[in-house]
Amino acid sequence: MRAAVWYGGKNVRIEDLPVPGLNSRDVLVKVKSSGICGSDLHAFEGRSKRRVPPLVMGHEFAGIVADAGLEVQDFRNGDRIVVEPKIFCGKCDACRNGKTNICSDLKFIGLHAPGAFAEYVKVPAEDCHKLPDNVSFDEASLIEPLAVAIHALEVTPKKTGDLLVIGAGVVGLLVTIVAAKTTRANVTVSDVLDYKLELAKRLGASVIVNSKRQDLSEKVGELTLGKGVDAVVEAVGIQQTLQQAMTAVKKGGHVTVTGLQEKEMLIDVMKLVDHEITLRGGYMYTTADFEASLNLAATKTLPLNTLVTHVFPLIDISKAVAILTNPNEEHIKILLTP
Numbered sequence: 179m180r181a182a183v184w185y186g187g188k189n190v191r192i193e194d195l196p197v198p199g200l201n202s203r204d205v206l207v208k209v210k211s212s213g214i215c216g217s218d219l220h221a222f223e224g225r226s227k228r229r230v231p232p233l234v235m236g237h238e239f240a241g242i243v244a245d246a247g248l249e250v251q252d253f254r255n256g257d258r259i260v261v262e263p264k265i266f267c268g269k270c271d272a273c274r275n276g277k278t279n280i281c282s283d284l285k286f287i288g289l290h291a292p293g294a295f296a297e298y299v300k301v302p303a304e305d306c307h308k309l310p311d312n313v314s315f316d317e318a319s320l321i322e323p324l325a326v327a328i329h330a331l332e333v334t335p336k337k338t339g340d341l342l343v344i345g346a347g348v349v350g351l352l353v354t355i356v357a358a359k360t361t362r363a364n365v366t367v368s369d370v371l372d373y374k375l376e377l378a379k380r381l382g383a384s385v386i387v388n389s390k391r392q393d394l395s396e397k398v399g400e401l402t403l404g405k406g407v408d409a410v411v412e413a414v415g416i417q418q419t420l421q422q423a424m425t426a427v428k429k430g431g432h433v434t435v436t437g438l439q440e441k442e443m444l445i446d447v448m449k450l451v452d453h454e455i456t457l458r459g460g461y462m463y464t465t466a467d468f469e470a471s472l473n474l475a476a477t478k479t480l481p482l483n484t485l486v487t488h489v490f491p492l493i494d495i496s497k498a499v500a501i502l503t504n505p506n507e508e509h510i511k512i513l514l515t516p
């Protein structure tokens with residue numbers, strides 16, 4: 179089978195690899211569509227510390243069952259599926275409480291095991307979800323990042339009032355869409371790229387702010403009469419945007435960080451304590467969040483295809499990487515089709 183093997187930086191090569199063999203509870207998926215995640219981009223830029231080359235990446239994907247292990251009962255060849263790419267133990271305290279996203283032995287397809295930038299990928303049967311016929315494979319490749327957005331809002335208590343989303347990448351835009359569709363919050367989105375902000379406005383943001391040209395804290399002050407926003411979802415993960423979040427949130431407010439770029443960042447602990455701000459991480463999603471994402475996608479009320487700006491055949495992955503790593507290119511979500 180053809181697969182895109184990453185060797186570090188922008189060095190990714192199309193190679194011929196064996197089709198994966200199956201254990202008794204595995205499913206072999208013929209990949210139909212896979213998305214390039216922002217975390218994959220960090221690898222192409224040489225900034226990912228968790229990915230070790232050589233590696234077949236790709237964890238946002240959907241496809242068709244091509245084969246199944248002897249103990250698999252729920253899936254047959256030809257079934258349309260979308261994959262929840264977590265591999266969790268099911269036995270630790272977190273798993274027993276439904277928090278599979280923080281399993282004590284969590285692994286990830288495309289990070290710890292070969293991923294979906296290939297014609298075929300092997301996955302545990304328990305990670306497979308049947309895909310309704312009304313959801314296209316390209317739409318299904320966005321169900322995984324949509325689950326990230328759903329989880330971020332699920333752990334952020336404020337569902338009314340003022341919500342600030344910092345970062346209009348794929349996750350930030352999906353948070354915007356879900357918040358606009360399912361909550362009564364007034365959504366403000368900040369970013370430094372106008373084309374992303376214009377899309378955020380079309381997807382439901384009440385206010386957009388280019389924080390390169392306008393002081394975000396001043397704008398938030400104007401919008402909230404000096405109080406600050408009720409909640410912030412920080413979807414970038416760098417020092418500057420975390421500080422923006424802490425400055426923009428009101429006393430007693432909530433900040434959820436989903437961005438994963440800088441490992442260590444400074445915060446104003448005095449303000450955190452004095453203002454009783456709740457600062458939390460929002461990591462990935464639970465299985466319940468993934469199922470909610472699939473169900474929401476199936477309602478066809480979310481404009482998921484609006485986020486897809488480019489589709490490349492797998493053999494042209496180098497062209498996709500060139501666009502992703504070029505700061506002058508406009509892109510949101512890039513998909514690969516084996």
